[in-house]
Amino acid sequence: MALAMRHACFIxxxxxxxxxxxxxxxxxxxxxxxxxxxxxxxVVPDFTVRLQATSALRRYVRPQVxxxxxxxxxxxxxxxxxxxxxxxxxxxxxxMALGWRRHLLLHASAVSRQGRAVxxxxxxxxxxxxxxxxxxxxxxxxxxxxxVLLDPDSGNIAPFPRPVSLKxxxxxxxxxxxxxxxxxGPVLRDTPKGTIRHLRPRTEWIEQMARETRPGLxxxxxxxxxxxxxxxxxxxxxxxxTQASTNYVALGERGFDALTGFVRSVPACxxxxxxxDEGVELVERLWSEQGAKWGDRAAA
Numbered sequence: 001m002a003l004a005m006r007h008a009c010f011i012x013x014x015x016x017x018x019x020x021x022x023x024x025x026x027x028x029x030x031x032x033x034x035x036x037x038x039x040x041x042x043v044v045p046d047f048t049v050r051l052q053a054t055s056a057l058r059r060y061v062r063p064q065v066x067x068x069x070x071x072x073x074x075x076x077x078x079x080x081x082x083x084x085x086x087x088x089x090x091x092x093x094x095x096m097a098l099g100w101r102r103h104l105l106l107h108a109s110a111v112s113r114q115g116r117a118v119x120x121x122x123x124x125x126x127x128x129x130x131x132x133x134x135x136x137x138x139x140x141x142x143x144x145x146x147x148v149l150l151d152p153d154s155g156n157i158a159p160f161p162r163p164v165s166l167k168x169x170x171x172x173x174x175x176x177x178x179x180x181x182x183x184x185g186p187v188l189r190d191t192p193k194g195t196i197r198h199l200r201p202r203t204e205w206i207e208q209m210a211r212e213t214r215p216g217l218x219x220x221x222x223x224x225x226x227x228x229x230x231x232x233x234x235x236x237x238x239x240x241x242t243q244a245s246t247n248y249v250a251l252g253e254r255g256f257d258a259l260t261g262f263v264r265s266v267p268a269c270x271x272x273x274x275x276x277d278e279g280v281e282l283v284e285r286l287w288s289e290q291g292a293k294w295g296d297r298a299a300a
Contacts, residue, residue: 127223
């Protein structure tokens with residue numbers, strides 16, 4: 001199972017297995033450190049990722065990392081070797097987005113409590129990653145940040161708890177929240193999205209990543225706006241989620257049925273909030289209101 005690369009590692013996250021090869025040792029060492037609590041045993045991979053030099057010279061002189069693998073974007077610009085960890089994370093995201101077919105993929109974050117999940121999706125910068133990270137530090141189970149995996153057959157959510165990609169001001173906010181420095185990856189500066197630092201989920205959430213959960217609430221958060229809550233109907237939720245899915249079209253009828261069942265069974269709200277604490281309070285309140293309804297239905 002050797003790669004035609006100088007250095008390699010294997011990483012399993014939820015149902016997906018990755019093999020990552022690199023022309024340099026540093027990105028592999030950083031991956032092993034960031035994913036230290038995940039299964040790193042050699043497995044038959046679902047996807048192969050390669051971090052390779054753009055030329056023989058670029059392996060040594062001002063080295064540049066080009067992303068390759070089972071699925072690639074030919075026009076993707078290379079990154080400097082100092083951002084090799086980011087290149088690996090981007091490559092893993094790319095494999096999932098273009099190649100995964102076992103679940104309906106939603107570009108979203110998710111946390112859960114009492115066996116039901118809150119799914120949060122929105123445009124880049126909406127705050128869903130930071131909000132899910134804050135909730136996970138305050139008693140919620142962390143299910144995933146980059147992708148939510150919806151099973152087309154059962155309607156359950158399969159956890160995919162990759163490290164959270166914190167950007168810019170969110171880094172300082174989570175550094176104040178998390179007192180264990182070892183859970184943070186290196187600070188990556190001057191990336192295409194500014195400064196980035198990854199936060200590894202708590203060990204217990206990684207250990208439970210084979211345990212699926214039912215969706216319970218769908219939120220469309222927006223950070224940096226005056227506090228507001230707006231209920232959303234099924235049609236609007238459906239359209240927004242088709243735009244948030246990377247494989248909805250590829251799944252065809254299975255994707256349509258999965259998404260239809262999801263929006264029909266899960267209440268949805270758009271929420272605006274000005275601070276992380278306000279966002280957490282809004283999620284807690286909406287969750288409590290919905291939980292009361294679940295209790296009423298169970299009593300009936």
